[in-house]
Amino acid sequence: MAYPKQYRYTKEHEWIETKGDIATIGITDYAQHELGDVVFVELPAPGTKVSTGKTLGSVESVKAVSEIYAPASGEVIESNASLQNKPETLNTEPHGAGWLVKIKLANPAEVNSLMDAAAYEAYIEEKQKEASA
Amino acid sequence: MRYLPKSPTERQEMLGAIGAKSIEDLFSSIPDAYRLKKPLALPGPLSEQEVIEYFQARAAENSGGYTSFLGAGVYNHLRSVVTDAILQRGEFLTSYTPYQAEISQGTLQAIFEFQTLMCQLTGQEVANASVYDGSTATTEAVLMAERLTGRRRVLIARSVHPEYREVLRTYAKNSGLKVEEISYTAAGTIDTRGLRAALKDDVCAVVAQSPNFFGAIETLWPLAESAHASGALLVVAIAEGLSLGVVKPPTEADIVAMEGQSFGLAPSYGGPFAGVVASRDKFVRQMPGRLAGQTTDSEGQRGFVLTLATREQHIRREKATSNICTNQALCALAATVHLTLLGKEGLREMAEQNLSKAQFTLAELQQIPGVKRAFSAPFFNEFTVELPRSVKIVNAELLKEKIVGPFVLGPAYPELTKHALVCVTETISRREIERFVAAVKRALEQPL
Numbered sequence: 402m403a404y405p406k407q408y409r410y411t412k413e414h415e416w417i418e419t420k421g422d423i424a425t426i427g428i429t430d431y432a433q434h435e436l437g438d439v440v441f442v443e444l445p446a447p448g449t450k451v452s453t454g455k456t457l458g459s460v461e462s463v464k465a466v467s468e469i470y471a472p473a474s475g476e477v478i479e480s481n482a483s484l485q486n487k488p489e490t491l492n493t494e495p496h497g498a499g500w501l502v503k504i505k506l507a508n509p510a511e512v513n514s515l516m517d518a519a520a521y522e523a524y525i526e527e528k529q530k531e532a533s534a
Numbered sequence: 535m536r537y538l539p540k541s542p543t544e545r546q547e548m549l550g551a552i553g554a555k556s557i558e559d560l561f562s563s564i565p566d567a568y569r570l571k572k573p574l575a576l577p578g579p580l581s582e583q584e585v586i587e588y589f590q591a592r593a594a595e596n597s598g599g600y601t602s603f604l605g606a607g608v609y610n611h612l613r614s615v616v617t618d619a620i621l622q623r624g625e626f627l628t629s630y631t632p633y634q635a636e637i638s639q640g641t642l643q644a645i646f647e648f649q650t651l652m653c654q655l656t657g658q659e660v661a662n663a664s665v666y667d668g669s670t671a672t673t674e675a676v677l678m679a680e681r682l683t684g685r686r687r688v689l690i691a692r693s694v695h696p697e698y699r700e701v702l703r704t705y706a707k708n709s710g711l712k713v714e715e716i717s718y719t720a721a722g723t724i725d726t727r728g729l730r731a732a733l734k735d736d737v738c739a740v741v742a743q744s745p746n747f748f749g750a751i752e753t754l755w756p757l758a759e760s761a762h763a764s765g766a767l768l769v770v771a772i773a774e775g776l777s778l779g780v781v782k783p784p785t786e787a788d789i790v791a792m793e794g795q796s797f798g799l800a801p802s803y804g805g806p807f808a809g810v811v812a813s814r815d816k817f818v819r820q821m822p823g824r825l826a827g828q829t830t831d832s833e834g835q836r837g838f839v840l841t842l843a844t845r846e847q848h849i850r851r852e853k854a855t856s857n858i859c860t861n862q863a864l865c866a867l868a869a870t871v872h873l874t875l876l877g878k879e880g881l882r883e884m885a886e887q888n889l890s891k892a893q894f895t896l897a898e899l900q901q902i903p904g905v906k907r908a909f910s911a912p913f914f915n916e917f918t919v920e921l922p923r924s925v926k927i928v929n930a931e932l933l934k935e936k937i938v939g940p941f942v943l944g945p946a947y948p949e950l951t952k953h954a955l956v957c958v959t960e961t962i963s964r965r966e967i968e969r970f971v972a973a974v975k976r977a978l979e980q981p982l
Contacts, residue, residue: 441819461819466844468853 402430405496409472409512410521416496417472422509426472427500428460428491431525436462439491444480444502451475451504453511458501460491473511475504601966602938605916605957606747607668607695607773607793608801611884612961617798617871626867631860633848635826635840641863642838645826648866651873655775656790657783658812662823663861668793669701671809672741672771674822674856675791676702678811679739679767680711681820681855687712687736689766691724693746695773696946702741716740722750722909722918724757733764743771744784748943749916749955750909751781758786777914779885789813798872799865808865818842822856887960888915891967895958898971902978908953916957918943918950923978925954931977937970 408416414432418425433439441461451457451471458469458480480502484490491499506512516524540548545557554560561569580588602610621627625640632638645663652661665671676688688706690699692715699715706713714732717725724742733740740761744752754770761768770787772778776796784790794808795801811821818825819842827841847854876884892915899905904922919940921928929939940954947953958967 443819461844464844465849466853 402496404429404518404522406518408496409515409517410524411470411472411515412524413470414525415469415472417512417515419506419509419512422506423478423503424473424475424506424509424512425500425503426457426469428469428495429521429525430495431528433492433495433499436460436464436467438463439488442481442484442488442491442501444484445477447477447479449477451477469501471504472515473504474507476507477502477504479503600936600938601962601970603940603956603958603962603970604938605774605959606941606955607697608804609774609776609796609915609957610801610959610961611776611796611798613798613800613872614875616875617868620871621864621868626864629863631863632840635843636837639838642826642840644867644870645861645863646828646838647874648870649826651870652792652794652810652812655778655783655873656772656787656792656810656812657785658787658790659815660818660821660825661810661812662821662825662859664794664863664866665809665811665823665859666862667795667805667807667809668771668773668791669695669698669809670858671791671793671811672698672769673702673705674809674811674859675769675771675789675813676711676739676741677705677856678789678813678817678820678822679769682767682817683738683765685736685738685766686710687714687734688739688741689714689716689729689732689737690741691716691718691729691743691746691752692947693718693722693724693748693750693752694741694743694771695747698743698771698773718746718748720909721911722746722748723752723911726756726760729757730760733760733766735764737761737764737766739767739769739789741769741771743773745772745774745777745781745914745916747773747946747955748909748918749913749957750911750918751777751913752911754784754786758788761788774914774916776881776885776888779881779883780889781914788817794865794869797869799868806862806865808862808869819845820855823859823861884960885914888958891915891960891962891964892917892956892958894964895956895967895971898967899956899974902971902975904978905974908950915959916955918953918955920950921952921954921974921978924952928954928974928977931980932970932973935969935973937973 408418410416414429416427416429439460439462444458452474454470456468457471459466460469481500632641635642649661665674703713716729719725740757742752742757746752758768767788769789769791770784772792774796775792775794790812792810794810799807813821824840824846825842827839829837829839831837845855847857896917899919906920908918908920925942932939940956943950943953943955
């Protein structure tokens, strides 16, 4: 699956797409693949303040529960309600319909320090090499 | 598991392989001041015959032939030898918690059946595989409510078992959870007016026990209404599980925390027992511990799996839902076998015997001048009476007649100076009840 050019990426495998000061956050195709079948997603309620690198919610797969970390600081304005009944969307469309939350960014410039698609692809290629070595 | 002894030669070989001269070498990093420089003060080895004699002598120290009217959270009930026979099967007795769960189908099936029984008894939708005991179950239920509501204040009835409250306070002490107690009324039940006054929108849970520590049965629906009106959850603790043979299940509760000791577990020295956390389906992901589930395998055959263990400590480490939620598999198995042997009718009959024997005992005690029933609420197999004399003195007299007297309430409730909590189970015959009442009468009539 291709990594959208307009997104930015974290080392913890979240993606973030910004439009003005509103950002959409999700987990990457690499992340969903590593997690396996997702069975439950726990997301913050609108109004929750999130800060960079801190826990935003969790994704439970058949293997384990993993934290999702906020790629940037801000306030949650919407979380993806459709994931409550169809958490598997996270596996099938991680970069689209499987988005997790939308936040109002505290500082939109913060996102620029994250990896772009090319850098992220190089990063996960390195990870995969490590794993197979 | 095989025991592999090692000879001095083998020890030396192993030390050589890791480059150490002696066993002492391995401890060289421990500062000298902390080293024990003499052998441990242990008695020497005994022969098989000596071991048998030692344990026979210890067993002979046990006292037999006592009749007990002591309950207060641990209850004497009849147990079938069948339960012990099944518990002592090696597959159950010696197995450790199944981390590679699915190869242990028998253990998973036993846990699944335990959960099913606990749901049927408590009227809840899900029950976990068990925790330590009723006290930790109660605390885990409160922590669960804290996670679900995001609130950090809990209101617990003073009529909840004093030790359950102490365990809760121990957990809460350094966690920032505020614990407040709600008083009781002349009926012996929770003060609902006091509860309503204390309920604010920062309360995560209201905790009540039923039958409560005084034996009184709480009316749960007003508690649920008050709690829910302010966004709190109702946690119901049950110390005497057998009460559910006749008392309506606590369906009003959001979380039920139950002690499973009454189901096939001997009182011993106060453990090991099995606690139960049961709840509504929608709260399942905040439940501590694990859940076994039933499914079908690739060939369509019935099988069992650990449906929910992803939030346990071996996976989540410090982020686990609870790090004190060890499943008491063997005790849970005892409860499962015991309840299966009793069946629905047997459980009801056993409970009815407790109820009528306790009623009879109270009526007989009230014939004694000066003995008063302390609380007016209905009860199951335990009730509180006020004596005209210190309970401790009466109990000392009873003990001389091989009767273990009722629980002395004073130390836990300073205002209940002459109050005794009397427990009467199906194990006590009418003749023994009459002997008890006569002994109490004599103890009260004795000059000081």
